Amino acid sequence: MAEAIEENAIHCENCNTQVSFDDWSQHSRECVYGEKSPIQESDRNIMNESNTSGIPCEYCNAEISVNDWQSHLRQCIDEHGKRIEKLKDGIHDDSIIELIPCEYCDKQINIHDLEYHSRQCANTTKRDSNHIKNNENVSMDALIPCEYCGDQVNIEDWSWHTEQCQEAEKQRIENRIRQNAVISNDILIPCEICKESFPFQDFEAHQTECQRKQAASFSAGAVGIFPLPDYWDQSSLHNLSRYILQPNTEEYKFVADNFHKTLPSNQIVQIERIQNRRWYRQYDAHKDDFIERYGTSTEQWLFHGCKSQSVDAIISDCFNRSHAVRCAAGQGIYFATQASTSHSYTQPDSNNLRHMFMARVLIGKTTAGSQSTRVCPPGFDTTGGGTMFVTYHDAQAYGEYLIVFR
Structure with a gap:
């Protein structure tokens, strides 16, 4: 019995005792943070008007001067990494202990992913703390539900958060299969949400879709929740997907007709629908604000021509004002009501193909x-105005269609 307890225990380097894995989360808070999480303590220190001597470190909670902040943070990160390595070294049987609670968010994280996860949590804490320190209104940031756990997540953290949840879900499924010795695809695994059973090769995709539907149903009608368009293909497990439209569809004809109004002689080679969930939800949050302010939608379909080598960066990270080169009407992103106007902003690639976005x-x-x-x-x-408009917020436009043409 004593040997079993030892195998399930984690050595606490702060008090030098062996702590049961089940008690680790509570013990670490009491031993290191006095039952207050680093995020809570960091926010409390920043909001305290008398605290002007330094910035609280997300790792050790010490007050550090602005000049010493970067060097101190690097040292704490190194120490944090060494502590995690010690935890890894102390685990001899992966089947007994595979999940460790994060010191920042308390979520159960695979020990091999804990260092990366906790650094991301620390970076989120630092950004939120800086918002508060600079008196920025954090509450105005839109919250959207995680498609996996249903938690309301700040829109800036949504992409990273969902990636973490997706990875944790994969790990949980793998652990479950290993624990139950499920090695045959003929064995059915029950979905925890709908209770239907599926073969192993189909189980992950099905349960992910169930989780998304559940998150959407939990948040139906809530303020700040922005659903995706009904005509999107939502079967993808990834934040970003690109779909080539078929020329015989109404969607293709809608884009092509708008393009050919002013460029009738140019040949369209391909039209892609861009499905970037994070970018679209950021855009939809701004659209909701515009409707609230003006009582109606001011959305227009406009064109944006660009260099071919800039296409992938735009699709991944939205329109970037720092790349603006022609600034006659302002140092922002330029959109035109006519495709012929945006044509002058395009450049042919090695295959003599040009690229243009039709954007909301x-x-x-x-x-x-x-x-x-x-x-x-x-x-x-x-x-601007008339046939040309310049935007100054990266989420004020959404490049939904990419037109490849000659």
Whole structure:
């Protein structure tokens, strides 16, 4: 019996005692943080008006001066990594202990992923703390549900959070299969949500879809929740998917007709629908705000031409104002009502193919801009007007279709 307890125990380096794995989360809080999480303590220190001497470290909670912050943080990260390695070294049987609670969010994380996960949690804490320290209104950031756990997540952290949940779900399924010695695809595994049973090769995809539906049902009608378009293919497990449209579909004809209104002689080679869930939800959050302010939608379908080598970066990370090169009406992202106008911004690639986005753009109120306009003037949302509009927020437009043409 004594040997079994030893195998399930984790050595605490703070008090030098052997702690049961089941008691580890509670013990670590009491031993290291006095029952207060680093996030809670960090927020409390920042909000305390008398605290002007330094910034609380997310790893050790010490007050560090701004000048010493970077070097101190690197040292704490190294020490944190060494502590995790000690935990790994102390685990002799992976089937007994595979999950360890994160010191920041308390979620059960595979020991081999704990260092990466905790660093991400620490970075999130640092960003949130900086928001508070700079008196930014964090509560205004949109919250959207995680497709795996249903938690409400800040839109800036949503992509990383869902990736972590997806990986944790895969690990949980693998652990379950290993523990039950399920090695044959003929054996059916019951879904925890709908209770239906599926072969192993289909189980992960099915349960992921069930979790998404459950998260959507939990958040139905809630403020700040933005569903994806009904016509999207939502079977993909990834945040970003690209779908080539068939020329005989109404969706293809809608895009092609708008393009050919001013470029009738150019041949369309391919039209892709861009499904970037994080980007779309950021855009939809802004659209909801515009409707609230103006009482109606100011969304328009506009064109954006670009260099061929910029296409993948835009699809992954949305339109980036730092790449603006022609700034006659402002230093932002340019969109045109006519494809012929955006054509001059394109450049052919090695195959003589050009690329242009047809994007959803929130126009709002428009005013004149100039080469020196770096941010939109107060009370307005875009500069330009007429056949050209300039946006100044990366999520103010969503590039839903990519047109490849000659």
